Structures are given as C-alpha cells and as structure tokens.
Amino acid sequence: MKIVIVGCGRTGAFLAGLLAAADHDVTVVDLDRSAFTHLAKDFKGTTLLGSGMDLDVLRQAGVDRADAFITLTQGDNRNLMSAQIGKQIFGVKQVIAKVNDPIRANTYRQHGITTFSRTTILGTLLDAMLKNDPEVGEILVKRARAHEARMADAV
Known part of the structure; x- marks a missing residue:
C-alpha cells in the first residue's frame, strides 16, 4: 500500500515505522526538519519537508497515488484541512485524521473523514x-507492547 502521513511527531514516526516495516510504501511529510529525528534509524520510507496543506507538496508525496492518507499534526484545523484535501481534491479512499479535541470528531465525520482521538x-x-475486559484491554495492551518491543529493537 502507498501511505502518506502528515506529521512526524511520536505518533506519526511510530506509525510510519510500523507500516514501513510491514513493507508498505510510506512517505512522511512535516514542516519541521528536526521532526524526522523521531523516525527509527532504519526507517525504509521517504521523508518530505513541507506543509500537509500545500498541494504541490502533497503531489510530491504521492497523495494522488495513495491508498491511505493520515494526518497526525498537533493542530485539529490543520488535520481537518489536510484530510479534506486528501479526500476531496486527490480522491484518497482511506483518509484518517487525528483529533486532539474529541468534541471535534463529529465535524470531521460529517466531512467523510475517519477520526481517532488519543x-x-x-x-x-x-x-x-x-x-478486566480481556477482549479489549488485554489484547490491545499485548499488541501495543509487542509494537513497543519491535521499535526498541530498531533503535
């Protein structure tokens, strides 16, 4: 899969590492060059310095060919605008946006954007x-710990 991630903070870098390790074609976009230091040293994907709301930057990142587009910046408005661009202008089928304020999640969904809130x-x-709900708690904790262990081994 071709996946473009906007935002290379801890969450973006972690996700990019997981997806690249699973042999997906991953491009990470961020405005701050130093953000790319969050990526593992063996990150196999591509990094691109620029704004996730800039059409030229997004074209260069390959959003027009992306199977998935994920916005993970610190700003809800930036995430929504970037996600809308991915969905409406580039026609990406799977668009996911991080919502820092869960109250805004409904607004995103009204625009056809899948959301998640930490x-x-x-x-x-x-x-x-x-x-003690084993279906949710234990399964997710085990999976998260396995991901953490893999990422720690990569450092």
Whole structure:
C-alpha cells in the first residue's frame, strides 16, 4: 500500500515505522526538519519537508497515488484541512485524521473523514483494563507492547 502521513511527531514516526516495516510504501511529510529525528534509524520510507496543506507538496508525496492518507499534526484545523484535501481534491479512499479535541470528531465525520482521538482511545482502553475486559484491554495492551518491543529493537 502507498501511505502518506502528515506529521512526524511520536505518533506519526511510530506509525510510519510500523507500516514501513510491514513493507508498505510510506512517505512522511512535516514542516519541521528536526521532526524526522523521531523516525527509527532504519526507517525504509521517504521523508518530505513541507506543509500537509500545500498541494504541490502533497503531489510530491504521492497523495494522488495513495491508498491511505493520515494526518497526525498537533493542530485539529490543520488535520481537518489536510484530510479534506486528501479526500476531496486527490480522491484518497482511506483518509484518517487525528483529533486532539474529541468534541471535534463529529465535524470531521460529517466531512467523510475517519477520526481517532488519543483521549478517547486511551480512556476506553483504561476503562476496559479496570473492568478486566480481556477482549479489549488485554489484547490491545499485548499488541501495543509487542509494537513497543519491535521499535526498541530498531533503535
């Protein structure tokens, strides 16, 4: 799969590493060159310095050929604008945007964009762990720890 990620903070770098290790064609876009230091030294994908809202940068990243487009910046407005560009201008079928403020998630969904919120996901996971719900809590914790171990080995 061709996957473009906008935002190379910890989450973007972690996801890019997982996807590239699974032999996906991954391009990471960020405005800040130093953000790419979050990527593992053996990252097999491509990095591109620029804005996730700049059409030329997105074309250069290959959004027009992408199977998935994921926006993971710190700004909800930037994530929404970039996700809308990916969906409406480039026609990417799978567009996912991080929502820092979960109250905004419904607005994104009204634009046909899949969302996730670390606040909601972490709260749900902790709730499941406290309730000893093995279907959610234990499975997700084991999977997350396996990913963490793989990433630690790559450093």
